[in-house]
Amino acid sequence: MIGRLRGTLLDKQPPWLVVDVAGVGYELEASMTTLVALPGVGEPVSLYTHLTVREDAHLLYGFAREQERSLFRALIRVNGIGPKLALAILSGMDETAFIRCVMEDDVKSLTRLPGVGKKTAERLIVEMRDRFPHWEHATEGGGLPGIATGQGETLRQDPLADAEAALVSLGYKPAEATRMLSGLDEGLSTEAMIKAALTKRLAG
Numbered sequence: 001m002i003g004r005l006r007g008t009l010l011d012k013q014p015p016w017l018v019v020d021v022a023g024v025g026y027e028l029e030a031s032m033t034t035l036v037a038l039p040g041v042g043e044p045v046s047l048y049t050h051l052t053v054r055e056d057a058h059l060l061y062g063f064a065r066e067q068e069r070s071l072f073r074a075l076i077r078v079n080g081i082g083p084k085l086a087l088a089i090l091s092g093m094d095e096t097a098f099i100r101c102v103m104e105d106d107v108k109s110l111t112r113l114p115g116v117g118k119k120t121a122e123r124l125i126v127e128m129r130d131r132f133p134h135w136e137h138a139t140e141g142g143g144l145p146g147i148a149t150g151q152g153e154t155l156r157q158d159p160l161a162d163a164e165a166a167l168v169s170l171g172y173k174p175a176e177a178t179r180m181l182s183g184l185d186e187g188l189s190t191e192a193m194i195k196a197a198l199t200k201r202l203a204g
Contacts, residue, residue, distance in 0.1 A: 002026075002060060006046040009038060014166035014190055015087065017062065019045060028062035029083075031072075031090035032166070032198060036191040037064040052083055059083065067095050078127045085115045088170040092198050102128045112201060114171030160186060163193035 005028075007021035014035050019026045028049065039045060047062040048069045061083060063069040068090060075086035089098065092113040101109050102125050110121035160181060167177035180197035188196065 002049050002051050004046065004048050005062070007044070009041055009043055009045045012038060012041055012191075014162060014194060015091075015169055019047065019062075026060060028060045029087065030062045030064075031068070031087045032170075032191065032194045033068065033090055033094055034062060034064040036195050038191075061087070065095075071095050071098065074128065074131050075124075078124060080120060080123065085171070088114050089116065091170055091194075092201070101125070159188065159190040159193055162190040163197065166190070166194050167197060 005019050005021055005026055007019045007026075009017065010020045010025055011018040012035065014032065015029050017028055017030055017035070017038065019028065028047065030047075034047070047064065048066050049063070050061045050069055050072060052059040052061070061069075061072065063072065072083075072086050072090060075081050075089060076083055081089075093101070093109075097109075100106070105125055107118060107121045107125065110116050110124060111118055116124070163181055164174070164177045167180060168174055172180065177197075180201050181193060184193055184196050
């Protein structure tokens with residue numbers, strides 16, 4: 001099991017990134033919450049990881065915080081929640097916001113996430129509620145530690161197109177992704193655009 005990687009960030013094309021560790025490039029998929037926390041390409045980076053082994057592939061997922069990885073692992077144990085949907089959930093809200101939705105039976109906020117309908121939101125609330133007691137300290141005093149937005153640029157040349165493609169990969173329809181990105185500052189990085197679009201969608 002690969003539990004953590006420390007190396008140099010080689011590429012960042014949401015939702016994918018590549019980390020060089022002693023000459024070996026590890027390709028990982030990450031949530032937008034993690035991607036906006038990353039430094040620029042060429043900078044050192046350390047990520048918690050989760051490895052999923054399938055018959056046709058070994059898939060590696062990266063997380064900026066151990067709490068985010070813990071929530072990802074809890075989510076994929078819920079019936080009907082796979083890694084892709086778990087990452088979409090973590091892209092739309094951080095651990096504190098998700099815990100609050102569960103504890104307050106906030107079905108409406110959960111259904112704003114791509115791929116989460118009313119029945120799925122209700123199942124998440126029921127199945128996740130009993131898994132949070134040991135995390136209560138994380139939400140005391142105003143929430144989990146904040147994350148710093150990375151300032152480096154990706155290797156791609158069209159942040160808006162990259163942001164739209166990333167939102168589609170998370171489960172949003174192309175037309176919806178376009179609406180979510182409309183009106184945003186075109187000078188933002190890809191990751192910042194995605195985060196702003198997700199925030200606007202959840203505020204919806």
